[in-house]
Amino acid sequence: MKLAHLADLHLGFRQYDRQTSRGGNQREADVAEAFRRAVDDLLVQRPELVLLAGDVFHSVRPTNPAILFLFQQLHRLRVGLPESPVVLIAGNHDTPRSAETGTILKLYEALGVEVVTDQARRISFPQLDCAVLAVPHQALVQAERPALRPERGAAHNILVLHGVLEDIMDPEWSVSDYGSARLTRADLAAAQWDYVALGGYHVRHDVAPNACYPGSLEYVNPRAWVQLREEAKQKVPGKGYLLVDVPGARTTFRPVPSVRRHIDLPPVHGAGLTAKELDAEIARRVAGSKPPIDDQVVRLIVYDVAAGTARDLDHPTIRQYKARALNFHLDLRRPEQRRVVGVGAPGQRHTLPDTLREFLTRRPLDADLNRDAFVRLGVEYLDRVGGAAGEQG
Amino acid sequence: MIQRQTPESIGRVVATELKPATPHQFHFWTANETTIGIGAIVKVEGPGAGDQGSGRVVFGVVTDGFAYSDLATPLHDVVGAEGDPAKAAERPTVRQEIRLWTAAVLRQEPEEPLQPVPLGAVYLASDADVAQALRMDAYLTGAQPTGIPVGLYTAAGHEAPVYLDADFLLGPEAAHLNISGVSGLATKTSAVEFLLASIFQHFPAHKGRIAALCFNVKGPDLCFLDRPGALDDADRRRYERLGITPQPFERVRYYAPCKADGVNLNTLRTHPDLVGDVEPLVWGLEEVLDFAEVLLNRDDIDAKADAFIDFLSDRVLNKEFDDGFGGSHRVQTFADLDGLFRAIFDGLELTGRSDMWRTHHIATIRKVRNRLSNISTRCKGLVTDDGPSNDLPWGRFEDRTVYVVDVANVDALGQDLVFARAVSKLREHLERRDLGVEAVVVFVDELNKYAPGDGPETYVRKMLLDISERGRYLGLVLFAAEQFRSQVHRRVVGNAGTTLFGRMDADELATPGYQVLSPATKIKLATLPIGELMVRHPHFTQPIFLRFPRPAVLRGRDGVERFPPATDLPFEDAVVRQLVRLDRRIRPNQVKDLIAERRPDDVRRALAAVRRTRPEDALAYFRRILGARVAPVTAPAREAVPPLNPISEEPY
Numbered sequence A: 001m002k003l004a005h006l007a008d009l010h011l012g013f014r015q016y017d018r019q020t021s022r023g024g025n026q027r028e029a030d031v032a033e034a035f036r037r038a039v040d041d042l043l044v045q046r047p048e049l050v051l052l053a054g055d056v057f058h059s060v061r062p063t064n065p066a067i068l069f070l071f072q073q074l075h076r077l078r079v080g081l082p083e084s085p086v087v088l089i090a091g092n093h094d095t096p097r098s099a100e101t102g103t104i105l106k107l108y109e110a111l112g113v114e115v116v117t118d119q120a121r122r123i124s125f126p127q128l129d130c131a132v133l134a135v136p137h138q139a140l141v142q143a144e145r146p147a148l149r150p151e152r153g154a155a156h157n158i159l160v161l162h163g164v165l166e167d168i169m170d171p172e173w174s175v176s177d178y179g180s181a182r183l184t185r186a187d188l189a190a191a192q193w194d195y196v197a198l199g200g201y202h203v204r205h206d207v208a209p210n211a212c213y214p215g216s217l218e219y220v221n222p223r224a225w226v227q228l229r230e231e232a233k234q235k236v237p238g239k240g241y242l243l244v245d246v247p248g249a250r251t252t253f254r255p256v257p258s259v260r261r262h263i264d265l266p267p268v269h270g271a272g273l274t275a276k277e278l279d280a281e282i283a284r285r286v287a288g289s290k291p292p293i294d295d296q297v298v299r300l301i302v303y304d305v306a307a308g309t310a311r312d313l314d315h316p317t318i319r320q321y322k323a324r325a326l327n328f329h330l331d332l333r334r335p336e337q338r339r340v341v342g343v344g345a346p347g348q349r350h351t352l353p354d355t356l357r358e359f360l361t362r363r364p365l366d367a368d369l370n371r372d373a374f375v376r377l378g379v380e381y382l383d384r385v386g387g388a389a390g391e392q393g
Numbered sequence B: 001m002i003q004r005q006t007p008e009s010i011g012r013v014v015a016t017e018l019k020p021a022t023p024h025q026f027h028f029w030t031a032n033e034t035t036i037g038i039g040a041i042v043k044v045e046g047p048g049a050g051d052q053g054s055g056r057v058v059f060g061v062v063t064d065g066f067a068y069s070d071l072a073t074p075l076h077d078v079v080g081a082e083g084d085p086a087k088a089a090e091r092p093t094v095r096q097e098i099r100l101w102t103a104a105v106l107r108q109e110p111e112e113p114l115q116p117v118p119l120g121a122v123y124l125a126s127d128a129d130v131a132q133a134l135r136m137d138a139y140l141t142g143a144q145p146t147g148i149p150v151g152l153y154t155a156a157g158h159e160a161p162v163y164l165d166a167d168f169l170l171g172p173e174a175a176h177l178n179i180s181g182v183s184g185l186a187t188k189t190s191a192v193e194f195l196l197a198s199i200f201q202h203f204p205a206h207k208g209r210i211a212a213l214c215f216n217v218k219g220p221d222l223c224f225l226d227r228p229g230a231l232d233d234a235d236r237r238r239y240e241r242l243g244i245t246p247q248p249f250e251r252v253r254y255y256a257p258c259k260a261d262g263v264n265l266n267t268l269r270t271h272p273d274l275v276g277d278v279e280p281l282v283w284g285l286e287e288v289l290d291f292a293e294v295l296l297n298r299d300d301i302d303a304k305a306d307a308f309i310d311f312l313s314d315r316v317l318n319k320e321f322d323d324g325f326g327g328s329h330r331v332q333t334f335a336d337l338d339g340l341f342r343a344i345f346d347g348l349e350l351t352g353r354s355d356m357w358r359t360h361h362i363a364t365i366r367k368v369r370n371r372l373s374n375i376s377t378r379c380k381g382l383v384t385d386d387g388p389s390n391d392l393p394w395g396r397f398e399d400r401t402v403y404v405v406d407v408a409n410v411d412a413l414g415q416d417l418v419f420a421r422a423v424s425k426l427r428e429h430l431e432r433r434d435l436g437v438e439a440v441v442v443f444v445d446e447l448n449k450y451a452p453g454d455g456p457e458t459y460v461r462k463m464l465l466d467i468s469e470r471g472r473y474l475g476l477v478l479f480a481a482e483q484f485r486s487q488v489h490r491r492v493v494g495n496a497g498t499t500l501f502g503r504m505d506a507d508e509l510a511t512p513g514y515q516v517l518s519p520a521t522k523i524k525l526a527t528l529p530i531g532e533l534m535v536r537h538p539h540f541t542q543p544i545f546l547r548f549p550r551p552a553v554l555r556g557r558d559g560v561e562r563f564p565p566a567t568d569l570p571f572e573d574a575v576v577r578q579l580v581r582l583d584r585r586i587r588p589n590q591v592k593d594l595i596a597e598r599r600p601d602d603v604r605r606a607l608a609a610v611r612r613t614r615p616e617d618a619l620a621y622f623r624r625i626l627g628a629r630v631a632p633v634t635a636p637a638r639e640a641v642p643p644l645n646p647i648s649e650e651p652y
């Protein structure tokens, strides 16, 4: 049996203020386009079972275009592959906080999609001699979890769930994956399954040879740069989904080309440079960009820039870069200030992160909380809202 | 308290040119009818000593005795009796006989100048004399006394308590105790049990908290330390004289590995009334890998294998690890590790690459794999392939508590492993001062097996050497027992500050280690009655003979009679039993329904979680950890979806 495993579509995710010709958010359209391309490929590959492992939507109340779009695409799948069941579970992003909110996901049952949003369900497909235990986010965060174990009765046993394995959590991911349920390897018992289809971690990752995260289909975290670094480290070719042969769990990664690139230009070290010299350095980086920055998502970090120098930069040219790129984030960083906090350092105002850091360092804390992690998280949050003006739109 | 009766001298010191008195030895004679014997402590008062208190006083212990008459040669006696032994008894004149004793000096007062023993009157030692003779006054009095009662010195119908100095028994001045003697007669195990009770009652408050970790290596020996044993009136009187309450240990925690099924315990303490407080001792890959050297050094020293094991613990265990053939592994269990090994062997074979994998030769890898899989098969129940582990409460050791680790039925290799890990962990925590107690006595029986004098260097022996050399500074104290001291590594026994000897084997006494003992002392050791011991302790300048009462705990042999071990239960019942003991309200059928058709490993893991957490409602927690079973539902037949009319507006 050949199955397809997709996760973390995050339809309805919006970022930056660039609009499409039709007035929608450009990044939202990019995210949708990625899924369309995946469906195109699915219709060629013709898997016998399609699993969507959570966070189909970016939020509980997705945008109307996102709702319509998913309807269209699932319809395409159901018409194109009428014999292939589609199992869709809710993730932490598209699970309502309270039951009465209800979920739009149920809409897709009308297309014959198996939608699992609340309690775990074991769905058996006699024609495939296969049982799929579908475990949505909600089932993992309630007091009594389901036993993630196969039962007798089917030749092939598949687990699909949305949650993050404790031991792959990078401290840097603490923010982005905050909402996901935590899992241990003993919870999963991968060895007992033919395949475990995981969702909730945005970089493709094998937890075991037969337990995988395909990763998200687009860079849908506000901090795409962390993902890019992770991808480079893990030698992941980019975004896509998985085709899996069962039994044996031989996986094939099907890349899904993104509409545009995320380009992290080589950083500039600004120490000792005048505003003019900096302008030149920045221009050189922009000119060297491959592909050119036009319509791409671009970041350039410049270290050690004094406030005065930043003011004197060639802002008209920078505005031009911003116009060319879909988003151009010139990330100017102040020189690291090493000063003694407290004893009235004259004339030096604390930056907001400094003040927060100082406050969090002193704030009374439950003994079982890790203060370092707590402070890091706080500053990270601040950083996000601070940076969001430019990044998220 | 101590009344000085009008002392009656029992003998006099004599000295001749051939047998002079020296500063360390003297001779004295007594009446033929005397109550003293080898091991008696005597006091010599030189001229001017006694109540006036100016002269020299010497304490000594009797080490040898002679009897003879003025007969010139044996032939004279034969001639006198006309060759007929019967006539010898009828002889009209009785020859003058002498009882002459040799004593070794224990102490002289004053100590300086050191002089030969004066030719004075000899007295039997009183309580106070014994205390003084053994220099116990130094640690029995003062602001912070450190005396630990060890037994009664008994001679001539007189008894006096003898104390060890805690600073020299348990550190930091000296430490460790070694006891040897023949099995079943030397009372080695009993003596250690008694002494531990004494330590728990008398360990000085200023030295903090103390616990004991005892390895049960033989049958039921240490399985009933919390149960009272039979004592007779004489024992009770001795306890009273020593100031010890005769009672079993109040806090004992038992740990035993499981049997191969992972729920029944591998110990003789399985009687239903008792098994409730036996904790399983189960280790996984991580616990084993830390001490994997133990597995190698037994028959061979192999630096390459060591290096590969280090590589596994540093780079592979609990980390994302790329096997170099496109596979990624996170190894946490033996099962995972075997997956990695298979991937390596397959990878090397498929790619036809060399015999090397990341600087490690394939032969080394195979060897390590064999040793590791060896331990997991030979010690199934102690070592789990992928189940939950359960260890001693490192960091939470409690004061005056005995931790018994029952390894009596564990394979020798497994015993070494338990040993190495337990002792190293103790050491680690004591170094960091976070064990929960300041001092731990580790009791090891059959020391000759673990620290033999000859044979290859093993990890366990190195470790025992290390504790015996450095443990006293850490509060890590070794109490060890063996039949034959001569078969134990010299430095391990040599570092024991205190040594006890029970009934000894004559061949053993003939080995060089006992040369310092007089022939008479050797004979006494070879015939020592049950319940008597000879003790050497840094404060005592000579070995002293003692009597100690039976330990107040149930003997292992009696324990298995009173509490016969239960037969192994089927898996389900064993699980029920363990849960019921955590929560009496639980009904067996509730548990059985819950675990029906679950995998044993999952059940074991849930059980371990309940044991760790000790929740209010054990069954509810157990159910929660197991997770709710999800019954299969057949997907409803879906009608094919017809092509729909296009939506008039493309969403994007």
Ligand SMILES: Nc1ncnc2c1ncn2[C@@H]1O[C@H](COP(=O)(O)OP(=O)(O)O)[C@@H](O)[C@H]1O
Binding pocket: B181, B182, B183, B184, B185, B186, B187, B188, B189, B190, B191, B502, B530, B531, B532, B548, B549, B550, B551, B555
């Ligand atoms: N103080 C004692 N007085 C009398 N009998 C004792 C005493 N201590 C032990 N025994 C008995 O001596 C026997 C052997 O003791 P045990 O401690 O098992 O010796 P070992 O460990 O040297 O083999 C036991 O039956 C025990 O009851």
Ligand SMILES: [Mg+2]
Binding pocket: B184, B188, B189, B190, B221, B445
């Ligand atoms: Mg014994």
